[in-house]
Amino acid sequence: MKIEDFSFDMDRREFVKKVLNGAIAGSLILVFPMDTVGVDSQMGISQSDLNLRLPEEIPGIKNNQYDIHRQKFAFVVDITRCIGCGSCCVADKREYNVPDGNYRTWVERYVKDFDDQIYVDCPNGGLDGYQKPRDDIQTGVRDTFFVPKLCNMCKEPPCVQVCPVGATFMTPDGFVLMDSQRCVGCAYCIQACPYSVRFLSPVTKTAEKCTWCYHRVRKGLLPACVEVCPTGARKFGSLNDENSEVYKILKGPGVLTVLKQSMGTLPALYYIGQRLEVV
Amino acid sequence: MNPNLYEAQSTLSHGASMLISNYVFPNDLHVHWSMMIVLYPYITGLVDGAFIIAALYYLFDVKSLKPVARFSLLFAFAFLCCATLPLLLHLGRPERNFNMLLTPSPSSAMAGFGYIYAISMGVLSFIVLFVYRPDLVERGKKSKGVMKLIYRALTFDSDDLSKKALELDTKIIRFLVGLGIPVAAVLHGYVGFIFGGVKANPTWSTPLMPVIFLFSACVSGISAIVLAYIVIRKLGSLSIDAACIKTCIKTLTGFFILAFSFEMLEVFSHSYLKTGYHHMVEGLLNGPLASSFWLWQVKICSVIPLILLGFMAFVKMRDSIYLPISTIVSAILLLQVFIMRWNVVIGGQLMSKSARGYTVFHPEWFDKEGILAVIIIMTIPFIILYVLGKIFPFWGDAIKGSISSKPVRKTGGN
Structure with a gap:
């Protein structure tokens, strides 16, 4: 067997020289940008350059003119897939720096015992994940499931109807958004929302809500909670894209439900596998 | 539990x-709507009820209510002056309150507040000024300088107390009170509708x-x-x-x-x-x-x-x-x-x-919507009423030289 000799002839001085040269060359990368294309002298990296680096998560939006009147989206929550890990809640809190004790989205835990009693809880909005089973249920547990909640993006939104200054509004592409510069903080929208997804921010003293990450969607990115969901329980996509999962679900034969249908709010948030007990 | x-x-x-x-x-x-939102309909309610008493006398000629008619108007006015205070304390961004008037959303019931309140205030102020015109004219005659000017403004620059002028005043008062009844009803009925229109809350x-x-x-x-x-x-x-x-x-x-x-x-x-x-x-x-x-x-x-x-x-x-x-x-x-x-x-x-x-x-004492704030807000109308009482006498029998003053019976009626 031939044994190759890997010893290389370089003295210590030469080695230190090369390491130093490499370190200086490497540090220059930090000082000068790699290329000059798309560099804004003020901002560092230009918007167009940033767009080039973004992945295309919602097909058809990136590098295309966004026609706000033609875009249509849907959000589907598959209850049968949710494992209550709380990743979505953490992602949401980090995306918006949501003040403690207030929630743009949360995950509820439903426990059904053998007496058909339903126990629901949502400690800390599900942010910590459901790592331990409930220990306060005396009879045997028959079933457990998790229900993520977020803005229903109603097509007839009561929050928009009641806002006295038009601070909350509906975009032509179906998003119910807040203008925090205009909001007077009267909390009427909070009272009017049947799903309690709104809160008055203790920081800005204005109403806040889930936006389905509109700022991300406009760049072709998925909402933060959808992005991190490890089981695909949260699904989002364009209804103009016939290949999108939400399009197939909505146009398919499966059973879909919405929350509080009797309220007549016509939500754009659909649930798969929603149980009778879910309110 | x-x-x-x-x-x-x-x-x-x-x-x-x-x-x-x-x-x-x-x-x-x-609980987002706390004591200030309890207080607001309470105050407007007091205004409405007091106005009803005045309306019964000035419009429906219920003569027996004469002793309290003027006082009711002033009472309603004093409380109406403070009706916005609880709302301002409640708002997260009170500095933007004028947005409701400047950029109202026509679909919102609440957006009507500014207009309804302004109309109520206007009508009530005019009623008070017309009812008290004879007294204000008398006072204006006795005053000097700036006060004289103020009295001239408050009496619409008319010191005519002739029978004809007073009859015209009565007609104007009747018209304004007639206008004031639906306005008062809207002011308070609208508050009820603010709650009644929230379909998400089954109790409201x-x-x-x-x-x-x-x-x-x-x-x-x-x-x-x-x-x-x-x-x-x-x-x-x-x-x-x-x-x-x-x-x-x-x-x-x-x-x-x-x-x-x-x-x-x-x-x-x-x-x-x-x-x-x-x-x-x-x-x-x-x-x-x-x-x-x-x-x-x-x-x-x-x-x-x-x-x-x-x-x-x-x-x-x-x-x-x-x-x-x-x-x-x-x-x-x-x-x-x-x-x-x-x-x-x-x-x-x-x-x-x-x-x-x-x-x-749990109501708090020192919160901006707390118990102390409630007490202060409910005290302010009485201070306003006290000050008003110095210019506008509450009772007919306390007015001297006023054409409308008639001493009330010293002992109670029947």
């Missing part, structure tokens, strides 16, 4: 399984809400006038016109019967129709609100005054007995309306939209 709530649950089959976990949506733990969402608010407003306002009239006259060692009080109490009785009937009708409808969230409403009234609704609002502050009012209506009694009972009834009814507002506004929010549980509300 509240033991009463357990009792309430045990009577409900489906409701029991809904309520077992007492689950409240995470964003529902906090009823067309009865504006009606209940309107009648209870009349109850609180008339009670306030009766109580204030008796107390202020007693403090000033002035005589009390029993005939006037009797008319007030009769009016109060009518309005209170209507208000209480509608309040009970709403509860009865919920429990009979058993629609949607009836188990939650039932659990709310028998649980967290068991004491403030059934005990305080219904038993103590409604049934007792009803018995007393019935007693006053059917049993002939001397003025020396009638007047103290009137004072007590008025005080209890003032409390009743306040508790009713509390139970509607705060009580309605104790029920989570999860339909599975109730939150709690």
